[in-house]
Amino acid sequence: MRPQRECWASALAAADTAKVTALADRIRGRATVEPLAPPREGLMLMQARDSVAGAAFHLGEIPMARVHLRLTAPEGGADGGAALMSDDLSLVTRLAILDAALSADLSEAPEIEALIAEGMAVRAEVHAQRALALDRTRVDFQLLSEDDV
Amino acid sequence: MAYVAIRGGADAIKGSARLMEALRAMGSSAPLDLDQIERQMPLLHSKVLSEGSLYHPRLASLALKQSLGDSLEAAFFLRAYRSTKPRLGETAPHDTRSMRVVRRVSAAFKDIPGGQMLGATPDYLHRLFRFELMDEGPAQFDQITREWFGNRPKAEMPLTFPKVLDTLRAEGLLAPLAESDDEPFDITREPLIFPVPRSAQLATMARGETGGLLALAYSNMRGYGDVHPTVGELRVGYVPVMVPHPVTGKPMEAGEVLVTECEIVAMFEKSDDGAPVFTLGYGACFGHNEVKAIAMSVLDRAISVATEKGRISNPSEDPEFVLLHVDGIESMGFCTHYKMPHYVTFQSDMDRLRAARTKAEEATDAPR
Amino acid sequence: MSVLELPRLWRPETLQALFRRILDVAARPGQTADLSDLLDDRPAALAALATFCDNTQMLADLTGALSDTDLAFLDVRTAPVEQVGFILARGADAPRFTPRLGTLDAPEGGATIVVMVDSLTAGTPLTLTGPGIAAQALLSPSGLVPGWLDARAGWCADFPMGVDLVLVDKTRLAVLPRTTKIKGA
Numbered sequence: 001m002r003p004q005r006e007c008w009a010s011a012l013a014a015a016d017t018a019k020v021t022a023l024a025d026r027i028r029g030r031a032t033v034e035p036l037a038p039p040r041e042g043l044m045l046m047q048a049r050d051s052v053a054g055a056a057f058h059l060g061e062i063p064m065a066r067v068h069l070r071l072t073a074p075e076g077g078a079d080g081g082a083a084l085m086s087d088d089l090s091l092v093t094r095l096a097i098l099d100a101a102l103s104a105d106l107s108e109a110p111e112i113e114a115l116i117a118e119g120m121a122v123r124a125e126v127h128a129q130r131a132l133a134l135d136r137t138r139v140d141f142q143l144l145s146e147d148d149v
Numbered sequence: 150m151a152y153v154a155i156r157g158g159a160d161a162i163k164g165s166a167r168l169m170e171a172l173r174a175m176g177s178s179a180p181l182d183l184d185q186i187e188r189q190m191p192l193l194h195s196k197v198l199s200e201g202s203l204y205h206p207r208l209a210s211l212a213l214k215q216s217l218g219d220s221l222e223a224a225f226f227l228r229a230y231r232s233t234k235p236r237l238g239e240t241a242p243h244d245t246r247s248m249r250v251v252r253r254v255s256a257a258f259k260d261i262p263g264g265q266m267l268g269a270t271p272d273y274l275h276r277l278f279r280f281e282l283m284d285e286g287p288a289q290f291d292q293i294t295r296e297w298f299g300n301r302p303k304a305e306m307p308l309t310f311p312k313v314l315d316t317l318r319a320e321g322l323l324a325p326l327a328e329s330d331d332e333p334f335d336i337t338r339e340p341l342i343f344p345v346p347r348s349a350q351l352a353t354m355a356r357g358e359t360g361g362l363l364a365l366a367y368s369n370m371r372g373y374g375d376v377h378p379t380v381g382e383l384r385v386g387y388v389p390v391m392v393p394h395p396v397t398g399k400p401m402e403a404g405e406v407l408v409t410e411c412e413i414v415a416m417f418e419k420s421d422d423g424a425p426v427f428t429l430g431y432g433a434c435f436g437h438n439e440v441k442a443i444a445m446s447v448l449d450r451a452i453s454v455a456t457e458k459g460r461i462s463n464p465s466e467d468p469e470f471v472l473l474h475v476d477g478i479e480s481m482g483f484c485t486h487y488k489m490p491h492y493v494t495f496q497s498d499m500d501r502l503r504a505a506r507t508k509a510e511e512a513t514d515a516p517r
Numbered sequence: 518m519s520v521l522e523l524p525r526l527w528r529p530e531t532l533q534a535l536f537r538r539i540l541d542v543a544a545r546p547g548q549t550a551d552l553s554d555l556l557d558d559r560p561a562a563l564a565a566l567a568t569f570c571d572n573t574q575m576l577a578d579l580t581g582a583l584s585d586t587d588l589a590f591l592d593v594r595t596a597p598v599e600q601v602g603f604i605l606a607r608g609a610d611a612p613r614f615t616p617r618l619g620t621l622d623a624p625e626g627g628a629t630i631v632v633m634v635d636s637l638t639a640g641t642p643l644t645l646t647g648p649g650i651a652a653q654a655l656l657s658p659s660g661l662v663p664g665w666l667d668a669r670a671g672w673c674a675d676f677p678m679g680v681d682l683v684l685v686d687k688t689r690l691a692v693l694p695r696t697t698k699i700k701g702a
Binding site: 048099 | 203238240259264328332335393399430433
């Protein structure tokens with residue numbers, strides 16, 4: 001089962017960069033790509049909601065790169081997009097190309113899915129390491145009673 | 150009192166820059182790796198991330214390296230860098246219940262839904278030197294990581310947890326949380342003209358300098374104020390940053406941001422009916438910085454106390470006093486500008502002093 | 518080259534050149550700027566908005582001429598016509614709204630209205646006087662119904678509040694700042 005589209009970019013960002021680059025460039029080599037919005041990298045204000053009074057406020061700024069494009073290959077095409085907390089516009093452009101290619105089910109789709117699976121495994125390992133750390137530092141403090149003293 | 154324009158000194162200034170570089174490079178130590186700074190000094194690194202108000206871990210490491218470890222200067226580098234980048238917009242508000250927790254404790258409650266996890270903390274360790282750290286090599290690091298990851302049990306643990314205070318709300322001990330629709334105040338574009346909304350207060354403190362916030366909060370804790378806080382929940386973890394997918398418009402994860410968040414519970418006697426109610430304070434910032442989040446929450450409560458009472462009893466309750474003095478770049482910048490040449494102003498001060506002394510001498514010499 | 522090429526109109530150097538020309542004719546009302554070499558076959562109206570708009574601004578498109586992609590490149594928020602800083606309208610349709618006029622404290626809050634006309638040179642001459650004009654200048658737009666100049670007179674009656682009009686045909690642009698007095702038509 002193909003993972004949900006909104007998970008693709010974060011998975012691909014965790015996969016091997018050289019493989020992602022090579023695959024995206026190969027697809028681009030045989031297709032036309034045009035921007036549907038200005039491809040930009042810059043900063044966004046990150047809003048959080050204070051959980052005590054419910055006010056939305058700015059925690060600070062985060063880097064963000066965003067690409068929205070149309071990919072047209074001889075056999076078909078689709079619109080693609082990606083956004084990543086990064087200043088690497090080349091990388092995000094490649095993620096948007098892979099997003100378009102996979103949603104158009106081009107012939108490279110199985111390779112893209114394999115890279116997504118690789119990236120999800122990397123993320124799962126990070127998750128597992130965090131779970132291990134929580135598990136080993138779980139606390140169950142006992143209050144001292146007069147009997148213990 | 151103004152600093153003045155000067156000429157000359159170009160050679161000395163160039164020499165000074167070269168000297169900083171030479172001092173850095175002299176001796177036998179290898180150049181600092183940016184990963185070393187991020188991984189082996191994460192708490193200093195976190196400080197710079199939140200005071201610089203830019204979540205760019207790699208640049209925060211570079212800032213610390215270039216500023217020779219001066220955290221105020223490093224934060225300044227990040228703030229300056231921000232001004233060279235275009236503003237793409239704002240995210241939607243993130244709910245920190247989505248945080249992938251690495252540490253979660255409560256001082257108020259022993260048993261909380263999901264449990265307490267210390268994470269990595271020195272809280273319960275003695276402050277005794279471990280002299281073996283003076284002679285560490287890669288072999289030691291290998292052994293440590295092998296021992297940690299070896300024999301790893303299959304830990305099927307959730308990483309996200311509900312808020313402790315939600316339990317109190319469910320019991321009716323706290324008012325339900327009303328989410329405000331107000332657009333957050335943008336302190337990067339608008340000056341603070343008091344009174345300012347809560348979003349301006351939180352944003353200003355979120356990027357405030359840790360020592361400044363701590364000193365003001367401590368003044369309140371020590372007795373200059375009325376806040377008697379207990380930490381209801383302190384959580385540290387990674388909040389996934391969600392932005393709309395350019396094609397589908399549905400939320401996609403663009404990355405994650407390390408955040409520290411503290412909610413304190415304090416009692417406050419309401420004067421009208423006399424019945425005490427639970428009151429809260431909130432602090433949150435980029436990076437792992439518990440002292441800052443706790444201090445922020447104490448100041449949040451202190452300022453709210455003054456608003457509720459209708460009068461300010463000490464500086465930590467005064468939003469103007471607090472918010473205008475906690476920014477590290479502003480305070481450090483002003484302090485440091487005193488070193489810039491003020492020759493003309495000072496010369497005129499000297500002339501006036503001499504004239505006043507002459508007058509005073511003439512007055513004592515004059516016949517009565 | 519792995520980053521996508523921007524269409525010519527949207528490149529920073531194009532926007533810079535456009536801005537320079539618009540600034541020049543805004544300072545000298547009556548003069549017309551020929552933008553054809555910069556437009557890349559897009560309409561001058563879009564080029565004008567491209568130099569004005571960014572994500573801090575709000576726009577109302579009364580013509581429906583802007584596509585979704587145009588709006589994405591303009592990176593501007595849309596809102597009702599009475600609230601926005603920038604309006605795109607047709608000279609053939611008399612205005613039936615009151616735009617933002619600014620305040621005495623902040624007269625720059627008055628809207629800038631880009632008005633699409635058939636031609637800047639084929640109509641009856643209007644006589645222009647005022648700041649930036651030595652004695653007088655002539656501008657002859659065709660496809661600008663009288664309702665526009667009547668409305669403008671009302672909007673700009675309480676100077677410094679008012680609006681600024683940017684007249685565009687397919688390839689050329691002229692500016693009528695609120696300081697310009699107009700006779701004729």
